[in-house]
Amino acid sequence: xxxxxxxxxxxxxxxxxxxxxxxxxxxxxxxxxxxxxxxxxxxxxxxxxxxxxxxxxxxxxxxxxxxxxxxxxxxxxxxxxxxxxxxxxxxxxxxxxxxxxxxxxxxxxxxxxxxxxxxxxxxxxxxxxxxxxxxxxxxxxxxxxxxxxxxxxxxxxxxxxxxxxxxxxxxxxxxxxxxxxxxxxxxxxxxxxxxxxxxxxxxxxxxxxxxxxxxxxxxxxxxxxxxxxxxxxxxxxxxxxxxxxxxxxxxxxxxxxxxxxxxxxxxxxxxxxxxxxxxxxxxxxxxxxxxxxxxxxxxxxxxxxxxxxxxxxxxxxxxxxxxxxxxxxxxxxxxxxxxxxxxxxxxxxxxxxxxxxxxxxxxxxxxxxxxxxx
Numbered sequence: 291x292x293x294x295x296x297x298x299x300x301x302x303x304x305x306x307x308x309x310x311x312x313x314x315x316x317x318x319x320x321x322x323x324x325x326x327x328x329x330x331x332x333x334x335x336x337x338x339x340x341x342x343x344x345x346x347x348x349x350x351x352x353x354x355x356x357x358x359x360x361x362x363x364x365x366x367x368x369x370x371x372x373x374x375x376x377x378x379x380x381x382x383x384x385x386x387x388x389x390x391x392x393x394x395x396x397x398x399x400x401x402x403x404x405x406x407x408x409x410x411x412x413x414x415x416x417x418x419x420x421x422x423x424x425x426x427x428x429x430x431x432x433x434x435x436x437x438x439x440x441x442x443x444x445x446x447x448x449x450x451x452x453x454x455x456x457x458x459x460x461x462x463x464x465x466x467x468x469x470x471x472x473x474x475x476x477x478x479x480x481x482x483x484x485x486x487x488x489x490x491x492x493x494x495x496x497x498x499x500x501x502x503x504x505x506x507x508x509x510x511x512x513x514x515x516x517x518x519x520x521x522x523x524x525x526x527x528x529x530x531x532x533x534x535x536x537x538x539x540x541x542x543x544x545x546x547x548x549x550x551x552x553x554x555x556x557x558x559x560x561x562x563x564x565x566x567x568x569x570x571x572x573x574x575x576x577x578x579x580x581x582x583x584x585x586x587x588x589x590x591x592x593x594x595x596x597x598x599x600x601x602x603x604x605x606x607x608x609x610x611x612x613x614x615x616x617x618x619x620x621x622x623x624x625x626x627x628x629x630x631x632x633x634x635x636x637x638x639x640x641x642x643x644x645x646x647x648x649x650x651x652x653x654x655x656x657x658x659x660x661x662x663x664x
Contacts, residue, residue: 291462292460294461294500294501294513295501295502295511296514297401297499297507298396298399298499298510299396299400299498299635300392300394300396300398300498301495301628302390302473302494304493306359306360306362310489312366314344316366316371320371343485352490352620353591353592353617354489354490360475360477373477383432386418386473387429387432389493389494390425390472390497394497397499398469398499400510401501406436407467408435409436409466409467410465411440411468412468412469413452413473414443414452414455414472415472416446416474416476416623416651417476419475424439424441426439426441426471435469444624444652444654446650447588447624447650447652449624449628450627450646450647450656451654454519455470460500468500469499469500471497474494476491476623477493479529479548481545490590490620494629512635512661513663514658515643515661516575516659517659518571518656520656521652523652524559526552526555526556527552529548530544561594561598563649564598568598569601569602581643582611582644583638584613584638584642584644585598585603585645586634586635586645586647588626588627588649589614589616589619590621591616595614596612598647599611613634638662641661642662643660645659
């Protein structure tokens with residue numbers, strides 16, 4: 291099988307941002323209105339009063355300080371608490387495709403490639419804007435790529451699962467090169483009225499070019515030294531939104547049609563699962579944890595990342611060894627680990643090793659061992 295490399299990466303960052311202070315002010319006003327409207331029920335013990343949020347609570351719980359969003363309008367209105375933007379007509383590029391194309395163009399430029407060099411497009415994300423036509427085919431068309439495209443859903447591990455699928459197709463000789471893209475519009479399923487999750491998500495899009503390592507000549511090329519995927523079923527992170535919601539219209543607007551999670555259970559179960567997953571992958575590849583120069587971990591929670599890195603390395607990781615982008619981007623689902631890689635991989639030297647790892651709903655996890663090319 292041909293050796294495969296990531297020869298270029300791209301990142302689209304939405305221009306609008308929301309700070310914790312802005313988010314908290316809107317949320318706390320929503321809470322004030324809710325508690326006032328249900329004063330009698332709360333006083334009678336028939337309903338529990340909602341608790342306010344704070345910047346300190348958010349930073350301590352997650353490490354998030356702000357997030358980029360594709361549409362700020364409506365998100366900070368206590369009477370709306372949801373992004374509000376006009377629906378685009380069918381003859382215009384969809385929002386998901388637009389940000390995917392922006393990230394893809396960056397990745398192509400970094401890899402020194404053009405659309406004529408690419409044979410296939412995978413768009414992998416936790417949430418898709420629509421079921422069909424597939425976003426990947428729209429992106430393929432917008433870029434002018436001859437070949438094929440398809441969408442993939444794999445929760446917060448969509449990026450690594452997409453990279454694995456794309457790399458396998460290149461390695462088998464089925465295609466010359468692939469684009470794996472992750473347009474994550476996570477604010478579309480963010481419950482801004484829930485204290486435990488209202489601060490989690492931001493939006494972004496990432497892209498990588500995968501091609502045979504011998505031909506890769508991007509300025510920041512990394513050869514894939516090993517890939518491994520894992521899944522264990524869990525309901526602790528769930529979103530029940532889907533087309534069959536219309537079968538039961540009385541529950542179409544229920545909170546479970548947005549992200550719901552049991553945070554403490556997720557932390558307790560995912561941290562050891564992911565740490566052991568990485569360690570087993572390294573051992574089977576003949577690589578000692580001490581040989582790693584960097585961990586590009588899924589960016590969901592700084593406390594989870596710190597503990598996973600400590601279990602993998604056997605000590606606390608320095609900020610450069612396990613870079614964090616949560617303070618600026620928040621949780622961008624599958625795009626998070628790619629953002630960390632995009633921003634914090636150029637400085638390493640030829641021969642250096644790192645692990646790019648995703649984990650999240652499913653539970654799903656993906657581990658990619660990367661070696662910097664000279």
